[in-house]
Amino acid sequence: MAAAPPEEFLKRLVELTKTEQAAEEKESSLLFTNASVSLLERSGLALGNLSGQTSIGLGGRLLVELTRPAAYHSSPDFPPHDFRPGDLARLRPQGAAGGGARKATRGPSKEEKGKEKDDDALDAVVYRTTANRMVLAVDDPSDDFMLPERIQIIKVANPITFVRQCFFLNRALRKLEAAEPLSPLLSVLLGQQKPTIFQRSPDEPLSFINENLNASQKEAVDFALSSNEVALIWGPPGTGKTETLVEIIRQCVKADKRVLVCGASNLSVDNILARLSVSHPNFPQPIPLTRVGHPARVLSGLTRHTLDAQSSSTDSSALVEDIKKEIEELENKLRNGSGKTRIRGSERKKMWEEVRELRKEFRKRQGGIVSEVVSKAKVVLATTHGAGGRSLDRFEFDVVIIDEAAQATEPACWIPILKGKKLILAGDHLQLPPTLKSSDRLTKSLGSKSSKATSKEGTAPPAQPGKLTLSPDLEVTLFSRLLARHGPSIRRMLKVQYRFNAKINSFPSTMLYDGELVPDESVKDRKLSDLEGVEADEDLDEPVVFFDTAGQAMYERAAEDGSFGSASKSNENEADVVHKYVQALVNANVPPTSISIISPYNSQVLLLASLIHPQYPEIEVGSVDSNQDVVIVSLVRSNAEGEVGFLRELRRLNVSMTRPRRHLVVVGDSETVSKGSNFLKKWMEWLEEEALVKVP
Numbered sequence: 088m089a090a091a092p093p094e095e096f097l098k099r100l101v102e103l104t105k106t107e108q109a110a111e112e113k114e115s116s117l118l119f120t121n122a123s124v125s126l127l128e129r130s131g132l133a134l135g136n137l138s139g140q141t142s143i144g145l146g147g148r149l150l151v152e153l154t155r156p157a158a159y160h161s162s163p164d165f166p167p168h169d170f171r172p173g174d175l176a177r178l179r180p181q182g183a184a185g186g187g188a189r190k191a192t193r194g195p196s197k198e199e200k201g202k203e204k205d206d207d208a209l210d211a212v213v214y215r216t217t218a219n220r221m222v223l224a225v226d227d228p229s230d231d232f233m234l235p236e237r238i239q240i241i242k243v244a245n246p247i248t249f250v251r252q253c254f255f256l257n258r259a260l261r262k263l264e265a266a267e268p269l270s271p272l273l274s275v276l277l278g279q280q281k282p283t284i285f286q287r288s289p290d291e292p293l294s295f296i297n298e299n300l301n302a303s304q305k306e307a308v309d310f311a312l313s314s315n316e317v318a319l320i321w322g323p324p325g326t327g328k329t330e331t332l333v334e335i336i337r338q339c340v341k342a343d344k345r346v347l348v349c350g351a352s353n354l355s356v357d358n359i360l361a362r363l364s365v366s367h368p369n370f371p372q373p374i375p376l377t378r379v380g381h382p383a384r385v386l387s388g389l390t391r392h393t394l395d396a397q398s399s400s401t402d403s404s405a406l407v408e409d410i411k412k413e414i415e416e417l418e419n420k421l422r423n424g425s426g427k428t429r430i431r432g433s434e435r436k437k438m439w440e441e442v443r444e445l446r447k448e449f450r451k452r453q454g455g456i457v458s459e460v461v462s463k464a465k466v467v468l469a470t471t472h473g474a475g476g477r478s479l480d481r482f483e484f485d486v487v488i489i490d491e492a493a494q495a496t497e498p499a500c501w502i503p504i505l506k507g508k509k510l511i512l513a514g515d516h517l518q519l520p521p522t523l524k525s526s527d528r529l530t531k532s533l534g535s536k537s538s539k540a541t542s543k544e545g546t547a548p549p550a551q552p553g554k555l556t557l558s559p560d561l562e563v564t565l566f567s568r569l570l571a572r573h574g575p576s577i578r579r580m581l582k583v584q585y586r587f588n589a590k591i592n593s594f595p596s597t598m599l600y601d602g603e604l605v606p607d608e609s610v611k612d613r614k615l616s617d618l619e620g621v622e623a624d625e626d627l628d629e630p631v632v633f634f635d636t637a638g639q640a641m642y643e644r645a646a647e648d649g650s651f652g653s654a655s656k657s658n659e660n661e662a663d664v665v666h667k668y669v670q671a672l673v674n675a676n677v678p679p680t681s682i683s684i685i686s687p688y689n690s691q692v693l694l695l696a697s698l699i700h701p702q703y704p705e706i707e708v709g710s711v712d713s714n715q716d717v718v719i720v721s722l723v724r725s726n727a728e729g730e731v732g733f734l735r736e737l738r739r740l741n742v743s744m745t746r747p748r749r750h751l752v753v754v755g756d757s758e759t760v761s762k763g764s765n766f767l768k769k770w771m772e773w774l775e776e777e778a779l780v781k782v783p
């Protein structure tokens with residue numbers, strides 16, 4: 088891999104972003120060409136027979152609220168679906184001709200947006216979802232858009248994220264091409280200079296606001312504050328990354344610096360916001376902060392900190408509210424009239440002109456209010472994507488912090504980077520990587536039984552040390568790239584974890600964290616019988632249980648439905664073992680809400696859910712998002728060929744094995760699994776020796 092001059096490097100990132108966008112659109116296109124609407128509905132990619140109502144939202148957008156009318160549905164609640172805030176949904180009359188969506192394969196260009204795609208369809212962004220309501224936002228609906236009586240929505244690929252990433256990368260590129268002097272931060276990121284450190288005088292040590300931080304957290308805070316351009320905080324599972332970031336942010340505010348705090352996900356941003364918005368005895372004054380982003384995506388309880396909420400409580404907001412009401416009334420008359428009440432001809436034209444003028448006025452005034460609120464905030468919080476929104480256009484920050492940076496692609500990080508002078512990245516490159524559609528790494532690894540064993544196999548290809556490398560794909564995150572280029576000098580690791588007991592800690596610590604990850608005293612002896620109502624029991628109090636199915640002929644099966652995840656596998660016997668063990672746990676008074684079940688295969692997740700949920704609807708199946716007292720992992724793969732597919736992805740395995748607080752249960756075929764890689768072999772050996780091994 089050749090060293091690349093900065094221009095080449097940025098151009099390559101733009102190219103990779105476009106490849107990723109194309110891959111996402113292709114996947115969407117394949118789905119729509121191949122799948123019928125009813126299959127899309129069953130797969131959560133479409134919802135049908137909805138009724139809608141319009142209103143006006145932030146920025147003068149038309150909001151369409153969708154519900155399930157009793158005439159067509161026995162329950163007002165939506166079935167499980169895949170529509171999330173920020174997704175693009177194609178809205179059209181129920182029963183419109185065609186399969187999924189004949190022309191629904193491409194996201195809209197700016198000009199196309201809001202115009203018809205197939206017959207009477209229009210694209211809208213999912214704004215808010217609840218169990219029985221979904222609100223879509225339409226930026227520029229055409230004047231003659233009338234809400235159909237019965238509505239169907241279909242999920243389509245959303246190009247906006249990629250467009251924004253390319254926009255900011257191109258902005259950086261233009262700086263280079265114009266030979267503008269680069270800021271020290273950009274020079275470091277583009278390989279023009281090494282990162283530097285400001286040496287604190289030993290006579291004036293840092294005074295910590297949160298004195299309870301442990302030694303490695305304090306060292307990380309000091310390091311991040313002393314770094315002039317960029318610092319990495321490496322936070323293995325449960326090591327207090329958020330606590331550490333909160334201290335850094337407070338220290339920045341204390342030093343009168345403005346901070347932009349970003350996360351790869353809304354949840355990571357809100358975790359920080361939740362702690363930052365509570366004052367500390369050593370820092371009692373509330374920090375002026377604002378959370379940028381759809382209030383719908385912000386955790387309830389925190390919405391008062393959103394830019395929306397703060398904007399609507401300023402002095403000028405009453406006038407804007409009046410304009411909004413006026414637009415709403417006019418639009419309602421224009422859109423919802425039918426038959427004799429429908430406004431026609433020149434009157435209709437005149438009223439639309441009025442609406443357009445009012446919308447302009449609304450946007451201008453609201454823009455003014457938004458700028459006023461953001462100017463007053465010392466700390467602005469947003470997702471990396473949200474940081475590129477219009478409301479932050481003119482603003483610059485002393486420090487940009489990106490949490491979950493190892494889960495963000497490098498182009499996503501460039502959105503906030505261009506707004507700051509200094510960058511602090513927090514994350515763990517040995518946990519979940521960014522989700523990518525263009526990488527064929529996983530696909531390639533499916534069916535592969537090669538075992539080119541290194542301790543970090545299964546992670547993204549490492550960036551080449553000492554060079555500004557051209558990445559083969561977006562799997563090389565900025566976090567990994569900087570780590571590979573500058574080595575340990577650019578990062579500080581948080582070494583004490585506050586989540587799981589010593590036994591659960593031992594394998595990931597040895598294999599992934601060079602033995603440096605240790606459990607805090609408060610968690611090292613955690614066991615199941617600490618839970619209320621659970622009696623002490625030798626087996627249940629074993630921190631790790633392994634159901635080894637080797638030699639039991641409990642073989643996997645390929646998924647039957649070829650149109651979705653044809654690579655997916657399931658294993659009925661393993662699902663039975665899991666089900667029985669769950670029953671045993673619940674019989675021993677372990678609350679179902681303390682149990683979660685994980686499998687890397689979608690088909691197995693569906694199978695497990697169908698088995699477990701009728702009896703225990705509270706048990707989370709499939710998600711690796713939350714931490715639980717008990718986590719059961721079903722590995723699925725059992726075959727004569729020793730094929731392990733996804734299991735070789737050690738970052739996912741690492742996440743699975745570090746979720747449980749007290750009790751990790753692994754169900755799998757040691758014979759098949761150990762053939763997958765050196766890491767898997769070592770894990771199986773460790774389980775055989777250290778876990779309570781049970782034969783199913």
Ligand SMILES: Nc1ncnc2c1ncn2[C@@H]1O[C@H](COP(=O)(O)OP(=O)(O)OP(=O)(O)O)[C@@H](O)[C@H]1O
Nearest residue numbers: 299300301322323324325326327328329330331585
């Ligand atoms: N120095 C500390 N002393 C005591 N408890 C701590 C300390 N630091 C963190 N914790 C506790 O550890 C838990 C995890 O902390 P936090 O949420 O900050 O970790 P994280 O690294 O962000 O978590 P995750 O791995 O889920 O991203 C929290 O309950 C927190 O209160």
